[in-house]
Every structure is written in C-alpha cells, then in structure tokens.
Amino acid sequence: MWASDYPGMLMHATMKELINLVKTQCHIPERDKELIMGQNAKRLFFGGK
Secondary structure, eight states, X not given: OOOTTOTTGGGTSOXXXXXXXXXXXXXXXXXXXXXXXXXXXXXXHHTTX
C-alpha cells in the first residue's frame, strides 16, 4: 500500500516524482502496481466499493 506520509520521502522528491517512479521504474506486474497505488487502500477502507 502506498503511504504518502512515509518518513523523509518528500524531502527527496515531490509526490508527483515518487508516483512516476513507481509507475515507470518498479519492475512489478501492472496489477500489483494498481494494488499498491490505491486498490489495497480502497478495499481496506471501503470494502472494495
């Protein structure tokens, strides 16, 4: 699950840069990226609705 409040991350890059990094440089399946970037949180907090 993506966490925008991870200590120190925003000291090194903007949120936009960090999201782009995950989208373009993390060599993981697209479905896993979708889960990390929001679907896990959606399921956890809203029951997948």
